[in-house]
Amino acid sequence: MAIVATQSKLGKIVWPVLAWTVALLFFFPIFWMILTSFKTDADAVKPEFLFRFTPTLENYTNMTDNYDYWRFATNSIITSVSATLFTLFVAVPCAYAMAFNPSRGTKDILMWMLSTKMLPAAAVLYPMIFLTKSLGIYDTKFLIVMVLSLINLPIAIWMLFTYFKDIPKDIIEAGQMDGLTTWGEVKEILVPLAWGGIASTALLIFIFCWNEAYWTVRLTTTEAATLSKLIEGNRAPEGLFFGRLSAVSTAAVGPIIVLGWFSQKQLVQGLTFGAVK
């Protein structure tokens, strides 16, 4: 008994310290990036200015003045929000039908949907360019919204399906007895009950949309170019500009990290993929 007591006393110190150490290690690269973004390019590679340096906003002003940051950021917001909404709009009814009226084929359809996500994008690059150009939608926000929605649709349907599946069927049946229409079921029963799952799906999809960097770089020129494209334009300029690079990177990932922080509880609750029983 005595041993157990000392163990837990020790545990009270050791575990939190360990947890904090791991957390700080994981966060360090991001911290480093933010710190470097306030250094001049020359200072950024000098060991003597590792932590003590004169902070400057020069990298950020350069970014907004010369690289049109706001245009890219606006496009990122517009396309990611629209794509997330559209994905949900298509995925919620589909997942609902699959969860509450499963047929023998449901599982196969679901699996097939997921397998579309494994297609290597590079293999269909030229077909996509030909198609979108001939339809006249190359470099439009519409196209980016569609592409982002399509690549995330399988994940969204799967997440929602697993979430809906855990909602007791009786509740829905009770609703049907009360004479609710399908739409009524969705609105009155499903959405309130599955709100957590829908919200965390939306968050995850939004993150994936924001960070997508294959199609958003290759199917855009100016009109629909997002922050991923800004990064591509800055990642290897002449001279190795750690400061400038860090500022652009911080500005590109900053919004999503902050969003992630605020919504992490929500994210944790919904990210079950049916794994939690």
Place this chain on the structure above:
Amino acid sequence: MKMKSALRAATAMSLLATGVSADGHATELTIAIVNNGHMINMQTVAEAYTEETGVALTWVSLEEGVLREQVTSDTATGGGQYDVINIGMQEAPIWGEAGWIEALEFGDDYDVDDMLPAIRNGLSANGTLYAAPFYGESSMVMYRKDLADAAGVAIADNDSWDNVAAAAAAMHDPENDVYGVCLRGKPGWGDNMAFVTTVVNSFGGAWFDADGRPQLDSDEWAAAINFYVELLGTYGPPGSEGNSFNEILALYNEGKCGMWIDATIAASFLEVDGVAYAQSPNAGNPVGANWLWAWAMAVPAGSPNAEAANDFIEWATSKAYVEAVGNHPEFGWGSVPTGTRTSTYAIPEFQAAAAFADAELAAIESAAPEATDLKPYVGVQFAAIPEFPEVGSAVAQEIAAALSGAKTVEEALADGQAAADAIMKEAGYYE
């Protein structure tokens, strides 16, 4: 500025909401540029052009590889996305011949004959100019005079490789974070292979024979690569297989390199005191030991604003542009794009601001991109054939593997030869 972008953001939002597309009254040119200092400066200098002509300019700046990929995919599928594109000397003649880019026509004021002949030839196909040089470069030796003097060595113009290696050994002082020589090692046909090819050239080797058969199994290649791996492996900084222009520039400016053989343009970025220049080393071969490259501007076939694009290029590569940069309050004569026109080197303000001017001009003028018996293709550090990027990147990875010791030089060259051979066969050069 902030107000403007906020306004633009707001308009963009409202446009999306109503589905109305922007209807510009004036001509608007979309220009794809590689994200280099000179090009970025051009965005500022060109504000005057917009003011004067009313032509609005939209810039898309991208990393070199991504730019190539985008411009290629757009042009190959009929174009239409860009009005002006940045292309290099490797692509210009090929794309011109394939009809991907328009022939350029300039007025008399432009003085086409002022263009450096080597550069002009490299950007033409069958005597027609398809791309106008924005800036040009060759390669040369840049070294720390102070370190060389302290070590009691000197590097002469077109010195022998043995002397260069000896100088690197003398300046090498890793204890104090000074490495004898910094050279490109990062795989890429425009990265390590640019330098490596000049070494191979100087040893008398070439990429292909007249039939297009790769020559990597030749003695010249073996000698050149062994020398390169030995030199950089012994006296280079750690991680050389990841270094290209950007990385080495940062290293050099940190005072960590005794010597650097790279693009002449680097000289205008060097911030370390006591830089001296020498023409590239040679092992006595007539092909020469220095490369020739230009970032040029071209009008892709399919541009809806071809005429306006042609006019813009005429302005951006003119004598007047050089002066505009030189007299610009933000830039000055040290930042003018060089390596394109003879007249630039005659400007006294430029001579005063650029100590490297003479060395650069001499290097460019001595570069020989023409096809010869020894090197039966156009281009110095590349071959102006469509398959070269593919061959070049495959071999580049093998050379990098040899440099980092993952393969021996012999293995790397044999594998490189096999890969190149397969690509050239596939392209129908021979059975």
Place this chain on the structure above:
Amino acid sequence: MANRTIPRLLQTPAVVLLLFWMLIPLGMTLFFSFIRYVLNNLRNPHWTSPSIENWRGFGNYQFVWGQDSFWLAMKNSLVIVTSILFLTVILGVLIAVLINRSFKGRGIVRVLLISPFFVMPAVNGVLWINMILDPVLGLQGIAVGAINDLQNAPLVGWFFSLWPTLEPISFRATQTSSIAVIMMVVWQWTPFAILIFMTSLQSEDQQQKEAAVLDGASTWSQFRFLTLPHLGRPIAIVVMIQAIFHLSLYAEIEIVSRGNGNKNLPYYIGELVNNNIGAASAAGIFAVILANIVAIFLLRMVGKTLME
């Protein structure tokens, strides 16, 4: 019958959209894979338009099959994905268990831990390979230099002189570049694993656990016999989702070393796409086959639990 119509109707938009997305581009890729199609070829200009007249049969497939770099890419694809899965699952379980108890600042610890998951892949690559791993200018170089300098330090210098001088490791080299990629992706995706495992641990049967503690079960056996089995399903989920994402890894490969030593299938295809579209398409079809094999394998694993 009417009972079946509405659910079908609800599924239709998603199914149709995905069908279009899959069939049309993939159909074109399949067509390209059987013809000679290059973007530029001065000797055979007729190859530059995608036309049925350039039919090549299985020629593109033979070319790809015969290339060493194709097999290297295949191998790398599998090695990189498997290593990432292995490491993220182990780290994810350990860290999730570690923070699944109450202590001061647990909320902040969580926030810090999941942050890497929100970082863009390109930013991730640039950040790690330049600012952290660079052997001279990055933190690694600076740290190694500082440790080596200790040999000359007063008082303690003699102690450090006993050790050999450290050599910084170049993570862009052929031998190490896939390690760099694995490292940065593990950094980014371990938080995802932590998130899922954490959620799952919260539903662990606490009564069972307390009973085990009373029975005198050690921390280890609690972990081994209660926690780990409980995490079986979430582990399957994490493996599945990550496999889907990492089979198409691209940006990190490009940024670290341009495929030198770490070339995977998508990157190999990306290299071919610069000129030889026919061969790239054939390689793409191979990649689709590989993806489907992996998918079947994974779905077997996860699929069963899915419909319960």
